[in-house]
Amino acid sequence: MxxxxxxxxxxxxxxxxxxxxxxxxxxxxxxxxxxxxxxTRKLFSRSADQHDVKxxxxxxxxxxxxxxxxxxxxxxxxxxxxxxxxxxxxxxxxxxxxxxxxxxxxxxxxxxxxxxxxxxxxxxxxxxxxxxxxxxxxxxxxxxxxxxxxxxxxxxxxxxxxxxxxxxxxxxxxxxxxxxxxxxxxxxxxxxxxxxxxxxxxxxxxxxxxxxxxxxxxxxxxxxxxxxxxxxxxxxxxxxxxxxxxxxxxxxxxxxxxDVPTASKPGEWIDLGDARRSGSGEARFIALRYSAGSVEQQRRVQPGASIAIDLRINTKQAMTVNHLAVSITDRRSTKLIHADVAQSGDFIRLDEGNNVFRVSLPSLALNPGRYALELRLARRRNSVVDALEPAIEFDVFSPDGADAVDPTEHGYLWTAATFDRIT
Amino acid sequence: MKSLDAPHDSRAQYSHTAGLQTAGDDVTTVRATDGVTVAVLGEALKYRELLGFLVWRDIKIRYKQTALGGAWAILQPLLSMAIFSVVFGRLAGLDSDGVPYPLFAYAALVPWTYFSTAVSQAASSLVDQERLLTKVYFPRALMPAAPVAGGLLDFAVAFALLLLMQAFYGITPGWGIVALPCFLALAVAAALGIGFWLAALNVEYRDVRYVVPFCLQALLFATPVAYSSSLVPERWRPLFGLNPMAGVIEGFRWSLFDLPGPSWAMIAVSLATTIGLLGSGYLYFARMERTFADRI
Missing domain, CATH: 3.40.50.300 (P-loop containing nucleotide triphosphate hydrolases)
Structure with a gap:
């Protein structure tokens, strides 16, 4: 052998x-x-064993x-x-x-x-x-x-x-x-x-x-x-x-x-209840909505669009967190963009119950393709409250309406390049 | 979430049991069905160097964190001795078998301080080092064993002072002094046995943290530290020996002060209790060991 x-x-x-x-x-x-x-409870309850199995x-x-x-x-x-x-x-x-x-x-x-x-x-x-x-x-x-x-x-x-x-x-x-x-x-x-x-x-x-x-x-x-x-x-x-x-x-x-979830549509609340997550769970991301800034882009995000991400966070107990972070990664989890409230020296106060925050990403320079969005809420660097990696996937479409392509071929970053003959 | 295609029975393509056929190689096998074996003890011996490192760490850290460092080894029993001398020696006028009371009390406080410090540190060892417990494997028994072994350094310092005090009072030990290491070994074994029990229980029931200081305080008064065991009626002494430290302290005083024969019955009972505590403590610890990381 x-x-x-x-x-x-x-x-x-x-x-x-x-x-x-x-x-x-x-x-x-x-x-x-x-x-x-x-x-004591077991003395009075016959279903104790079933409870354990569950x-x-x-x-x-x-x-x-x-x-x-x-x-x-x-x-x-x-x-x-x-x-x-x-x-x-x-x-x-x-x-x-x-x-x-x-x-x-x-x-x-x-x-x-x-x-x-x-x-x-x-x-x-x-x-x-x-x-x-x-x-x-x-x-x-x-x-x-x-x-x-x-x-x-x-x-x-x-x-x-x-x-x-x-x-x-x-x-x-x-x-x-x-x-x-x-x-x-x-x-x-x-x-x-x-x-x-x-x-x-x-x-x-x-x-x-x-x-x-x-x-x-x-x-x-x-x-x-x-x-x-x-x-x-x-x-x-x-x-x-x-x-x-x-x-x-x-x-x-x-x-x-x-196996990862199919791309989510912009403009509507996406329930995150079933998402896989890690962290202490004291507070949880429960829903997410992303939308592009301009009217014509609301249905299809295009390179250079400004994106607003609304996050609904539920907590049982009021708390302060130092990190509320949104990352955009490619489908192989390579981080492309990372925005954390801590970068601006700020922190987030969560009130008991639902809280809604908006994260605005102006002019998102991503080439057409499918990307993943990760969410993270942490008290300190290593004390994660809730992390969804990834939470959803979304598509960036090319302005000519063609289907999303694999950005590994065409590069991840987009810029409004112009080409002119000068001689 | 759609499920993955073909979640095949991964077991089917392999032989039923795990096993590496070897020619004298170092192969370890872990089975879910493994019972608790004493073989773990042999493995723990392989890690004795790590035990040394853990002891070294604890001592190092204490010296860095405290202003008085090693002086606490002496201060703790010395201050207790002063209080006991005033309260029990002077005010209550307790009999001290003809030995000056401060020396009489200090000779008991040195092993007692060792024992109580070792037990309380061993009891919290697993819970305090949760990160280690959940991130790396080594025989868990090393964690409660480290403070029990490390306490011996403090003991040695306090014991040196004891010898100086004896010279000062002019009390020379008899031939019984050769038996002293045996009584120290008894104290070590008792601390380790109780440490195993409490450390493992503490993982499951954090109440242990609150119970330990109280129990140690109660035990101090059930141990002939402030008083002589001769206060206890002869026929009750074997029962008294159920407290392992009673036998240890009886032995310490006897071997240090050249007193007339100790209550051997009491010491024998203490020895038996200690062996029982060490054996049962280790077995309980070994049984719980594999679930520590899941429960803590």
């Missing part, structure tokens, strides 16, 4: 992996009081695959589809409800940036601490210490507590530690979404290097389809907890794109 070649032997096998969660089980710890009231959901069901050494495998799917659950099971943070898996060697997981970092400790101290927590031995860390510091470009700050680091430095250091993790298998969740473009490039390079030069196996969860296509030789598409596609990135991507 296993071939002898080093680069061809199987390093992970998973069979029938499943994970069942109790709804509301997470984030809702039980107080002794609840246990007492629950047991509250269980399968985050992952019957997932089986084999992964060979040196492969970089992308894991894609919508929010809440079960990608992260799969990584959490494989990294042994949580135990599967059904099935089993085996792996060869050591597994290292990078599910967040800066696992184990402590703000009071210096950059150097955190390299040791985080490295040890991620699974490196003291000797391994010592041997690669200088390399990590150089990769993160923090030489002058090795003895500065990381609480004084800028966000960029912190992220770079955190990823540098992770990139030098020497485990045979690396599980990576979205951490590539940090830092500037140049640093992201180097992170991707580090992952490629790990796989191609050192024969490490990488499982990468990402929303960024462009990254998956570029980096991975194979992709798993998870949909509603099931493994829907196990094949080439292109194959998985096509299935994923075929």
């Amino acid at each position: 296993l071939t002898a070649s080093r680069h061809n032997r199987t390093v992970i096998t998973a069979r029938g992996l499943g994970k069942q969660y109790q709804l509301g089980g997470r984030d809702n710890y039980r107080a002794l009081r609840d246990v007492l009231t629950d047991s 509250d269980n959901i399968w985050a992952l069901r019957e997932v089986s695959f084999d992964i060979r050494q040196g492969e970089i495998v992308g894991v894609i799917g919508h929010n809440g589809a079960g990608k992260s659950t799969l990584l959490r099971i494989l990294s042994r943070i949580t135990h599967p409800t059904t099935g089993e898996f085996s792996f060869r060697g050591r597994i290292g997981s990078l599910l967040e940036v800066g696992t184990g970092f402590h703000p009071e400790l210096t950059g150097g101290e955190n390299i040791y601490l985080s490295g040890a927590i991620l699974g490196m031995s003291r000797d391994e860390i010592r041997a690669r210490f200088d390399e990590i510091v150089a990769f993160a470009e923090i030489e002058p700050f090795v003895d500065t507590p990381v609480k004084r680091f800028s966000t960029g430095m912190y992220m770079r250091l955190a990823f540098a530690v992770a990139a030098h993790l020497d485990t045979d298998i690396l599980l990576v969740d979205e951490v590539l979404a940090v830092g500037d473009a140049r640093f992201q490039q180097r992170c991707i390079g580090a992952l490629e290097n790990a796989a191609f030069e050192h024969g490490r196996t990488v499982l990468l969860v990402s929303h960024n389809m462009a990254t998956i296509e570029k980096l991975c030789g194979r992709a798993l598409l998870i949909d509603h907890g099931r493994l829907a596609v196990d094949g080439s990135p292109t194959e998985a991507l096509e299935a994923y794109l075929a």
